Amino acid sequence: MRGVSVHGVYKSFGNGLVLQDVSFAAGEGEFVTIVGPSGCGKTTLLRIIDGLEQGDAGEVRIGERLVSGPARECAFVFQADSLMPWRTVYDNAKLGMELRNMDEKANKDRLSELLKLVGLAGFERYYPRQLSGGMRQRVNLARALAVDPDVLLMDEPFAALDAQTREIMQTELLRIWSGQRKTVVFITHQLDEAVYLADRVLVMGRKPGVIADDITVPFPRPRELSLKRTGEFGQLVERIWGTIEGVIRETGGI
C-alpha cells in the first residue's frame, strides 16, 4: 500500500492558470475527498495524479515513485458511462487487467469474487445498456479494483446518480474500502458525500485552483448513513460550505 503526495503542482491551459502551487498528501490507506466549486481544477488535479496529464511544474509521487505517465499503482474511476458498450460486465471489469498484462486465467476467480463484492454476481454477461446507472458505476469500480491498485482516484463517480442510489453507493464504497483499505482520492461537489466518506476533506479554491482548507473528519468508522442526520455532521458541512462560499464570492459568482 502506498500514499500519494502532491508537491507544488502548477497547470495552465491556454492563458488561464488552472492549478497554482497545489500541495497535499494522502497517507497510506487514507480516504481523502476534494471539494470545490465547479471549474476549480479538481478533475485536472486528479488526472495529473494519475499521469493522464502532466503538470507544468511540481511533482506527484505514489509512495516513493515519481509519476511520469499513467501510473501502474493507480486506478481511475471515471464519471458515469465510461464502460465500453461492446463489452459485457465481465469483460469490462477485465479491461484493466488485460491492458496491464495481468494473467487473466490466474485472476479469473478473483474477478468473479470482485463482481460479487460490488453486487454484480449474476450480471456478468449483461451489456452496459441493460444496466441502471448505479450498476454501471459498480462495474466501473470493479474494473478499477481488479488491477489491485494502491491508490483509487475517483472523479465524481456518483454525480450522475439519483439521490437514493448515491447514498447506497456511498455505503457500498465504504464497505468495500473497509475490506481493502486502498488510498482513495475522491472528488465530489456534494459536501455531505465528502464528509461522510472521508478521513480528510480538502477544499479547493478556484481561478487559480489552490488548496483553501484541509479538514480532518473526526467521526469514527464504521459510519452509518444516520450519521448524516446528526448535528455534528451538519456543523462540519456548514463550516466547509462557509469556506466554499467565501471562495466563490472572492472569485466572482458561480
Added chain:
Amino acid sequence: MDDLTETAGAQVLPRDTGSADSRPPEIPANKPRSRRRENNKFSSIAISTAAIVVGVVLWQVIGQFLVGNSLFLATPLQTLHGIGSMWSAGTLQKDLLVSGEEFILGFIIGSALGIAIGTIIAKNRVMKRILSPYISGFYATPIIALAPILILWFGLGISSKILVVISLVIFPQIISTEAGIRTTDETLQDVARSYGASTLQVFEKVEIWWSLPYVLAGLRLGVGRALIGVVVGELFGANAGLGFAINNAQSEFNMPQLFAGVAIFAIAGIVFTYLLTVLERVLAPWATNRP
C-alpha cells in the same frame, strides 16, 4: 427496469458491511421485454410477408386485366415463366455466375479499400488533407457516369464491371469508417490510457469497436450501390451477365425475360441486405436491436 434492478441491489447493500457473499440482485428485468420483442418480430415478419403477397397479387391483377398486354407489363406469372425459359436455355446460370462474380469481387475489394483508406485518413491528418477533396468530390458526383469510360479502358469483360462496382462502393465506406473512428468517445480512450494502453492498444481496444457499427452501415449502403454498379456496367457494354440479359430482352421486346432480370436483382438486394443484418447481429450485438 432501471429502478427495479437498483432496488433489488439495494436490499443486500447497507447494514451487511463487509460480507463478501451478499446475494446478487436477482431480477434480470429484461426477460419479459425480450418476449414482447419476439412477438413484435413475429408480427413484423408477418406484415412484411403480407405486404409482398398483396403487392404481387395487385401486380398480377393489373397486368392481366387492366393492361392485358405483356409488351407493356409482364405479370408475375409471365416473369416466372421467363425465369424458367432462361434457366432451361442455360443462359441464366451463366449470367448469374458472371454478375455474381462482379458483385462479390467488386463489393469485397471496394469495401476493404474503403475501410483501409477511411482508417488512414482518420488517423493521419496529412493524408486527410491530401485525399479529402478527391473523396468528397467523387462521393458527390454521380460516379456511375464514369462507367462508359471504364468500359472503354478495360474492355467488355468482368474487370471493367468490377471497377465500376468498386468505384461505387468505396466512397461511402471511406466516409463511414472515417466518421466512426473520428467520433470515438474520448473518455473511453482515456479509460484505456489510464490503464497504460499504447496508441495501438487504444486503436485495438476502443476505436475499432466504436467504429464497427459505422463500418457495418457502410457495408449496407454498399450492397445497394454494388448491385446498381453491376447492372449499369453491364448495360453500357458487356458480353455476359444479368444486365446484359436485360439489355438483350429489351431489344427483343421480351418483357417476361426483362422483368425476370430485374426481379432477380431485387431478390438479390433483399437477400444481401438481410445477410448483412445477420452479420450485424453477430458482430455487434450491443449496437443492434436497441429498444
